[in-house]
Each structure stands twice: as structure tokens, then as C-alpha cells.
Amino acid sequence: MSAGQLPRWVDYGLMPLLNLAAAFLVSGLVVLLIGENPLEAVEILIWGSLGWNEGIGFTLFYATNFIFTGLAVAVAFHASLFNIGGEGQAYVGGLGVAIACLALDRFVPWWVTLPFAVLGAAAAGAAWAFVPAVLQAKRGSHVVITTIMFNFIAASLMVYLLVNVMGKEGSMQPETRTFEAGGRLPLLQDVIPGLDFGTAPLNLSLIIALLASLAVWVLIWRTKLGYEIRTFGASPTAAVYAGISPVRITIITMMISGGLAGMMAINEIMGSQHRLLIEFVSGYGFVGIAVALMGRAHPVGILFASILFGMLYQGGAELAFEKPSITRDMIVVIQGLVILFAGALEHMFRPALIRIFSFARTPATEAA
Template sequence: MSAQALSMPRWMDLVLLPLWNLALALLVAGGVVLVIGQNPWEALQVLLKGALGSPRGLGYTLYYTTTFIFTGLAVAVALHAGLFNIGGEGQAVLGGLVMGGVALWLSPHLPAALMLPLMVLAAAAGGMLWGAVPGYLQAWRGSHVVITTIMFNFLAAALNGYVLVNWLRPAGSMSVESAAFADSARMPALHEMAAWLGLEWPSSPLNLSFVLALLLSVGVWWWLWRSRPGYELRAVGASPSAAHYAGMAPRQQTLLAMGLSGALAGMVAVNELAGVQGKLTLDFVAGAGFTGIAVALMGRNHPLGIGLAALLFGVLYQGGVELSFEMPAFTRDMVVTVQGLIVLFAGAMAMVSAPLFARLYALCCRTRRGAAVQEAQHG
């Protein structure tokens, strides 16, 4: 049951309800922190200070946010087409594999002005290919996209490991990683760009991929809600039979949605490999594809909401690291527990409180109408 079906206004569904769910999650998390003998208010202060209280901490927070924006947008595009893409991990890995191959091959010979756009396109192409195959299998062969995307995650990880070990690992190296990219294949970091302008900024992993994430957020919004292809994709997601009756092609839209979803997931490689590590590694995605599911659900599949949800998870990731250092009793497992509670309340249980808010809204409406009638009678 949706908030709209409960006659809840959109502002309440998009703003008030998520804030309420987040408050509940923090309240329960505070109770868990209290049980282990820690001060919840002190833990919250350390978390926020570590994530937002310094330029370096903010840089790390926005670096995590960038990755979660990419994966959140990837999940949202598929969901708008009625598809649950759980393959963001594998699509990001294939994006990195293709992008890494292009970088190792061409970066010694091309300037950054050509190399960086080419790497973005390569990452998008790799992710799009790995997303389009499950889309094709569902549209034309009836294979469920949830099952195939999960399987493709394992296939992508195995393929990446095989290529690194047997083809890309430098001779004599025991590390399962490729050789370093040339400088032209490195996405400029924020502190480097600040230095070009004569400004000082603490070093952090934040790089130009953050701007790319913001541009893609605007692009996804425009495409879904301001373009005809985006309208057709949402129409197919709402009712494939009605869309087919209206002359649309559900199969092609399924393929398109999964391809675009995979391309967005592939952008994770740009942030992680081109922006930070400078080489292809074995496990650079590190669960970001699955986190993107929670980000998309919390953000109501809207780019603005996804950006805010991604920022929240960026704060949790960076602040959680600070918590584990500043409060030794607050272990990394406890950080994961707090993150899980937020996912539970603000994601999986997002609509549990919706009937209460709908009833309160209906009561307010009846009260206002009654007051208006009485005023009219006495007027």
C-alpha cells in the first residue's frame, strides 16, 4: 500500500515520512548504543564531527556519497521500469574491467583531456553490457531479472579475478591488481584542483567524479520526467499491458532500462579506480551496489532524494570510521548495526508509519472543513 493510495500528499510522502523514519532509526540505534554502555548523544556527536566537522572528513564523506549516488540512480532507473536490479555490484565490476583495460592500453599515449572522457564511456559501456544481458533474458526469454542479476554478480567477480591474475597482473607481483594507470587516466582530486587555484585543502579521496554524479542526477531527472523515452519507461513500469496497448514496446523498454541502470552502476569504477586507486583491483566495489538499493528506496527513486540518502550513508560510513577510533567500545560491527537499523526503518519499513500519517492528515482535513462550515454558518 503506497502513501498515495492512503491519500497522503506528496510532500508528506517525500519529506515528512522519511524524516520520521530516520528519527525512529536513530532512536532505536541510540537504545542499542545505550545497552552496550555508551552514551548515544556522545556517539552521535563523534559521528557527525568525524563526517562533517573538518574539510578532510567532509571530503571522505562526499567521496562515499559519490559512489552511492551512482548505485542509487542505477537501482532507481530499473525500478521505474518495474525491474529490481540487484546486479549493481557486477555491473560496476564490469565497468571497471573495461575501463581498466582502456586505461592500461591508451593512457600512456593520450592526454587527460581525451583519456578521462574515454574512460567514463568505457565504464558506462561495460556496465551497460552487463546490465543489458539480464534485461534481454527477462524480456525475450522470461528469466527473472532478480535471479540473473544476482548470478551475474558472481560471474563478474570471477571474470575480474581471472583477468587480473592471468592477464593484467605485472610479472613478479603477488598482489591481485593491475599495473598503475598513467597520469592521464587519473581523475583530478579536489585538493589537487584547489592547489591549481592557489588554495589549500586537506587531501582526501574526493575527486571530479562528484561533479559527474551531480550532472548524472540532473540528467536522470530530466530523462525520466521531461523526455518522451523516460515517460514511456515509467509507463511500462506502471503497467506493461496498458503501455503495450498504447503502442509502446515493453520488451525494448526492459532492455533499455537495464542497460542504462548498468551504465550508471559502471560509474562507480570512475570514482574508485580513476579517482582514487589508479589501477584495477580485485574488490573495489566493496558492497556499494547493495547499498545503492537502500539509497534508492530511501530516496523514493527520485534523484534529489537519492542524493540526500547517499549523503546520509556517506556520513554513516565516514562517521562510523571515526566512531571506531574515538570510542573503542563502539566496534565496527556496531557501526554496521546502526547502518542496518537505518536501512530497516527508512528503507524496508518505510511505509509502516504511512497509515498513521494518512489518518492524521485526513483528521486535519476534516477538522479544517468543519471549521470552515461553522464559520460559513455563523458568517
């Protein structure tokens, strides 16, 4: 470990924990200012998310969405690409899921529909990321700007399709018809004996998310393509010198990222809502950025960060119910503080930690 670097356990473990502690400390001060007990609020939040079966089910359901969007952002990070378009890519991914379910749900069981839904979601998300990728790779258009713009285009496109093309006949609601049994993922508790998550919509897409995490780990750290992605992200000049095409890596990486974001729709559309509807993404694509940052762009870290944000979503709902003075808007503030410290201020403690660990190594160095 050279000067200015931190041990891996500090970089990947201690620093995210310090960021999280700082976020909760500031959140506690906010709760204190409105006249509530911060410790009691934390107790309610933890109990609401992990203290009972249904709460755990909802926490893992939300975490499933964050795993997909966090992985999407992380893959792009490794190539030094900042994919802000997870929201739009997940939105269009829902279109891929809905097309598969609407076409097959009346003719085949869910386990036949599922592979087509997964492929549809991934293909739609990848296709939506393709144009920004090409613009970045061949025209120099910044991927942050283009992916943000494509979020709005995706929202407008889905509104048009649901109102004018795919809407349920005879209904004023901008949504498709409800899927039949062949287009619905079973709940996890119906597949694995002994599980009981009450009314929580936790379904088999959690297993798909875990498999996607494993696939991303293999891709990034155990394949030639992953090595090329990491090399390009570390030094584009060195990558070109080694014969790696920046255009090829940019396009492939962004399409993989978009495909992972699109797969988030499996959980919401096929696993929970059982129809395609407006605004089902609900900000999960943007939270995926904080999940990837807090998880240090590693699948294991992303799993833990996803569970944390799942706890904030579910526990925050319970907290707002138990403490009316802590409104839903206050919960959004707490979530925002976690995102702030995990994202924009993620390196706030790094200089101090470098000094501490550099000082701790000095005697050993002098003795040598």
C-alpha cells in the same frame, strides 16, 4: 490528492525523515546497551563526517559512489524493475575504466582519457545488465534472481582476469599496474582553488555524478523515453495498450541502470586507487538500493541520501576510532538498521500518516 494518498512533501520528505529517526533511535538503544552514551556517539559521528575538511572530503567521496549506484537502482525502479546487480555491474565497469586508462595513460593527459573511461565504464555496466534484461523481457526470468547471480559471475570473472590476464608482471597481487598521470583524475582541491580536503581522495568524479543526476532527472521527467518508462512501471497493461513495447523498455531501462552502476568505478579506479584491483566495489552496489529507496527514486532525494550514507561511512570510522567499545561491526549494524528502515520498512509509518492527513482534511471537505 485522493484518499489514501499523501502530500508530496510528506511522501518525499517527512516519511524518509521518520524512517531515519526510527533507525537512529534503535541504534541509540544498541549503543546504550553496550554502556556508551548515544548522544556522544552521534556527536562524534557528525563531527567525524562534517566537522573538519578532511572528514567532509571523505564523506563526499563515499557519497559519489552512492550517487551512481542509487541512480542506477532508481532508473530501474521507475519501470518496476528491481536491479540487484549494481555490485556486479560496477565491478565490470571497473574493467571498462581500466582498459581505457591502461591503453591511453602513457600517451595523453587525463582529460583525454576521461571520456573514454566514462564510455568504457557505462558500456561495460550496460553490457553486464543486458543479459538479465533480455532474460526478463523475453524469457520471463525474474530480474532479481538473474542480477544477483550475475554479481557472483562478475566477481569470478574479475578474479580470473586479474590473476591470469591483466595482473601486474612480476607481482603476486591480483591487480593491474598503477596508472600513469594520464589515467588519474585530479583531486577536486587541485582543480578548484580554495578547497582543502586534506588527504581525502575526493576527485572530479563528484562533478560527473552530479551531471549524471541531472541527466537522470531530464531522462525520467522530460523525455518521451522517460514517460514510457514511468508508464510501463505504473501499469504494464496500459503501456502495451498505448503501443509501448515491454521488451524494448525493459532492455533499455536495464542497460541505462547498468551503465550508471558501471560509472561508479570512475571514482574508485580512476579517481582513487589508480589501478584495477579485487573487491573495489565494497558493497556500494547493495547500499545503492537503500539510497534509492530513501531518496524516493528521485535524483534530489538520492543526493541527500548519498550524503547521509557517506556520513555513516566516514563518521562511523571516526566513531570506531574514538570509542573502541563501538567496534567496526557495530557501525555496520547501525548502517544495516538505516538500510532496514529505509528499505524493508520504508512504508511502516504510511498508514498512520494517511490517517492523520485524512483526518486533517475532513473539516475542509465537510465545509465544502
